[in-house]
Each structure stands twice: as C-alpha cells, then as structure tokens.
Amino acid sequence: MDVKQRESSAIAVTKRNKRREKWILNGWCWLFLSMSVIFYILFQGYPIICSIQYSLLDWSGLTSNATFVGIQNYVELIHDELFWNAFFNSFKYTAMIVPLELAVSLFLAYMLNNELLKGRSIYRTMFFIPVVTTASVVGIIMIFLLGVQGPLNHLLMAFHLVKSPINFLGNAKYAMPTLVLISLWKDCGTYMIYWLAGLQGVSKDVYEAATVDGATRAQTFFHIVLPLIAPVGGIIAILCAINSLKVFDIVKTMTEGGPFYATDVIATYVYRSAFSSEIGMPRLGYASAAALLFGVTVIVIGAVLNIVKANLNRKRVG
Known part of the structure; x- marks a missing residue:
C-alpha cells in the first residue's frame, strides 16, 4: 500500500507540475499578445463600434448634436x-x-x-x-x-x-x-x-x-x-x-x-x-x-x- 500511495502521489505531483507549466506558458503567450490585442481594440475594434453607432445618426461630425x-x-x-x-x-x-x-x-x-x-x-x-x-x-x-x-x-x-x-x-x-x-x-x-x-x-x-x-x-x-x-x-x-x-x-x-x-x-x-x-x-x-x-x-x-x-x-x- 505504501508503494502504491507513493506512486499515486508522484503521479499527482507530476500532473500538477505539468498543469503549472502549461499555465505559465499560456500566461507568457497572453502577455506577448496583450499589446497587439490592446492596439487592435483601440484602433480597430473601438472605431468599428463607433461607426455602427454613427451609421444610425444624421450627423455631420462637426456639431455636438446628432x-x-x-x-x-x-x-x-x-x-x-x-x-x-x-x-x-x-x-x-x-x-x-x-x-x-x-x-x-x-x-x-x-x-x-x-x-x-x-x-x-x-x-x-x-x-x-x-x-x-x-x-x-x-x-x-x-x-x-x-x-x-x-x-x-x-x-x-x-x-x-x-x-x-x-x-x-x-x-x-x-x-x-x-x-x-x-x-x-x-x-x-x-x-x-x-x-x-x-x-x-x-x-x-x-x-x-x-x-x-x-x-x-x-x-x-x-x-x-x-x-x-x-x-x-x-x-x-x-x-x-x-x-x-x-x-x-x-x-x-x-x-x-x-x-x-x-x-x-x-x-x-x-x-x-x-x-x-x-x-x-x-x-x-x-x-x-x-x-x-x-x-x-x-x-x-x-x-x-x-x-x-x-x-x-x-x-x-x-
């Protein structure tokens, strides 16, 4: 029983280490992608949302009222x-x-x-x-x-x-x-x-x-x-x-x-x-x-x- 418990404990530790490595790797990937995502949202996503809003308005873009x-x-x-x-x-x-x-x-x-x-x-x-x-x-x-x-x-x-x-x-x-x-x-x-x-x-x-x-x-x-x-x-x-x-x-x-x-x-x-x-x-x-x-x-x-x-x-x- 002691041998089996040690084996199962080792397997559990190995799985936790693999999950931890996976999370760390994913974290680094998202970290490097974050700037691209932020710039996309600022210069692509937000203007698209604004365009959808503007398309429903009668607005010249020069006045404060629409x-x-x-x-x-x-x-x-x-x-x-x-x-x-x-x-x-x-x-x-x-x-x-x-x-x-x-x-x-x-x-x-x-x-x-x-x-x-x-x-x-x-x-x-x-x-x-x-x-x-x-x-x-x-x-x-x-x-x-x-x-x-x-x-x-x-x-x-x-x-x-x-x-x-x-x-x-x-x-x-x-x-x-x-x-x-x-x-x-x-x-x-x-x-x-x-x-x-x-x-x-x-x-x-x-x-x-x-x-x-x-x-x-x-x-x-x-x-x-x-x-x-x-x-x-x-x-x-x-x-x-x-x-x-x-x-x-x-x-x-x-x-x-x-x-x-x-x-x-x-x-x-x-x-x-x-x-x-x-x-x-x-x-x-x-x-x-x-x-x-x-x-x-x-x-x-x-x-x-x-x-x-x-x-x-x-x-x-x-």
Missing part, C-alpha cells in the same frame, strides 16, 4: 446611384487587378527563385522598391508622366504611335485601366515575396527529378510546381482580392474618383461623404453606413472564398 434616424441612412444608400457606381467600380477594379497581380507576381517569383540567376537579390530589391514607396509620391509622379504634356505622350507622338496626346487620367475610357496598371507596378512586389515563400517550400529534389525525366522548365512549373503551391496561391488570392477592394490612396491621389466618377470606389465615396464639403455639409453618419454596408459585403466574400479554398484543399487531399 439626430437618431435608425436605418434611414441604409435605406437612402440603396437608392443612391453614386453609391452603387462606387460599389461596382470597386469590384470592377478588383476583377481587373487580381488576375494580373497573381500572374505577374508568380512569374517574377518563379524567375527569381532560380539559383542559377546572377544578381537575383538585386532584382528582388528592384521589384520590391515600389511597395515601400509612398502612394501619394507615386501618384504625383505618375500624374506628371501620364499627363497630356507628359513624357509618355511625347514618346508616343515621337514614334508616331498616336496622332494626338492621350488623356490617360482625364478620359473615362482609359482612367480605370491606367490605375490598374500603376497599382500592378506598385503592389506586385508584395505578392512576389509571398509566392517566393511558397516556392522555397518546394524541395529541390522535385526539380532534380523533373530534370532527370527530361521535363522543360515550363513543364516542371505547370505540372509539378504549380499544383504543389496551389494552397499557398489560394491564400495569396484571398489577400489580394481583399486588399484590392480596400483601394484608396492611389485613386485619391491620381483621379479622386473622376473623371465623372469613372474611377470612384467605395473608399473615395466614403471619404467624400464624410470629410469633403464638395457635396455640401459632410455626412459622417451616412458615410459610416456606406462603409459598414460594403464592409459586410467584403466579409461575406472573404468567408465564401475561404470555404471554397477549404473545399478545394479537401478534395485535393482526398
């Missing part, structure tokens, strides 16, 4: 043609930019992942520099380059490619594609880094085996590498789509939603409604309702994309 109107702002939004124009422009922009960014960034990543390429670190840096460049600076420079009297039009005219200067940002036909190409140049480096992380997870043995079997570099990519990095690609596609739906800075700097609202997206619409006086007194409550309505749409789309990605991964594994 009128509670319930869902009237949302009802007005449903009948606002400019809101729906900005809403669909956001998705139009996303539909144009996402395939381009995914394809171009993957191509660059695959080329720069080649260990035989000399100076690949320099090339990676060159392609990533636009990412860390301020969007307002990029916008100002591009306005100069793409202006009617800008260098690009002078080159096109000099080589007789066009008969008259093209107003890239002032023509509704060219404004959106121009913004897409500039955003592609600026943001492509981010997704290139993501693709590089996925490609570097592919074993070198895979490439060696494909070479031994006589596969070309293109065949190796499409039939071997691409299926292996498909799960990573799904995550990159979701991030790219969500970031594209939130575009603001480059549009605000270059076109401010013009010409004739051809490039107006939800972010510029909300900014104009909440802070600009060009349409009269600012309407912070109305802008909050617009932002929340679009935000819910983005959340739903993100959830659907995650479900689709999970189903595809499940079928792939099965």
Whole structure:
C-alpha cells in the first residue's frame, strides 16, 4: 500500500507540475499578445463600434448634436446611384487587378527563385522598391508622366504611335485601366515575396527529378510546381482580392474618383461623404453606413472564398 500511495502521489505531483507549466506558458503567450490585442481594440475594434453607432445618426461630425434616424441612412444608400457606381467600380477594379497581380507576381517569383540567376537579390530589391514607396509620391509622379504634356505622350507622338496626346487620367475610357496598371507596378512586389515563400517550400529534389525525366522548365512549373503551391496561391488570392477592394490612396491621389466618377470606389465615396464639403455639409453618419454596408459585403466574400479554398484543399487531399 505504501508503494502504491507513493506512486499515486508522484503521479499527482507530476500532473500538477505539468498543469503549472502549461499555465505559465499560456500566461507568457497572453502577455506577448496583450499589446497587439490592446492596439487592435483601440484602433480597430473601438472605431468599428463607433461607426455602427454613427451609421444610425444624421450627423455631420462637426456639431455636438446628432439626430437618431435608425436605418434611414441604409435605406437612402440603396437608392443612391453614386453609391452603387462606387460599389461596382470597386469590384470592377478588383476583377481587373487580381488576375494580373497573381500572374505577374508568380512569374517574377518563379524567375527569381532560380539559383542559377546572377544578381537575383538585386532584382528582388528592384521589384520590391515600389511597395515601400509612398502612394501619394507615386501618384504625383505618375500624374506628371501620364499627363497630356507628359513624357509618355511625347514618346508616343515621337514614334508616331498616336496622332494626338492621350488623356490617360482625364478620359473615362482609359482612367480605370491606367490605375490598374500603376497599382500592378506598385503592389506586385508584395505578392512576389509571398509566392517566393511558397516556392522555397518546394524541395529541390522535385526539380532534380523533373530534370532527370527530361521535363522543360515550363513543364516542371505547370505540372509539378504549380499544383504543389496551389494552397499557398489560394491564400495569396484571398489577400489580394481583399486588399484590392480596400483601394484608396492611389485613386485619391491620381483621379479622386473622376473623371465623372469613372474611377470612384467605395473608399473615395466614403471619404467624400464624410470629410469633403464638395457635396455640401459632410455626412459622417451616412458615410459610416456606406462603409459598414460594403464592409459586410467584403466579409461575406472573404468567408465564401475561404470555404471554397477549404473545399478545394479537401478534395485535393482526398
């Protein structure tokens, strides 16, 4: 009995020590996470709660008094043609930019992942520099380059490619594609880094085996590498789509939603409604309702994309 009691006592002490170690480990984890949680609550959670409150008010944001109107702002939004124009422009922009960014960034990543390429670190840096460049600076420079009297039009005219200067940002036909190409140049480096992380997870043995079997570099990519990095690609596609739906800075700097609202997206619409006086007194409550309505749409789309990605991964594994 004494032996059994000592054994059970030792087991109990061991369990208590393991629980104590677990609690200490969890405590340290929460301690390191606490600052992130606090900053999230202050700069993300609290503003979201305030936006929900403001969306139910008729308030300019400039006065101390506000009128509670319930869902009237949302009802007005449903009948606002400019809101729906900005809403669909956001998705139009996303539909144009996402395939381009995914394809171009993957191509660059695959080329720069080649260990035989000399100076690949320099090339990676060159392609990533636009990412860390301020969007307002990029916008100002591009306005100069793409202006009617800008260098690009002078080159096109000099080589007789066009008969008259093209107003890239002032023509509704060219404004959106121009913004897409500039955003592609600026943001492509981010997704290139993501693709590089996925490609570097592919074993070198895979490439060696494909070479031994006589596969070309293109065949190796499409039939071997691409299926292996498909799960990573799904995550990159979701991030790219969500970031594209939130575009603001480059549009605000270059076109401010013009010409004739051809490039107006939800972010510029909300900014104009909440802070600009060009349409009269600012309407912070109305802008909050617009932002929340679009935000819910983005959340739903993100959830659907995650479900689709999970189903595809499940079928792939099965």
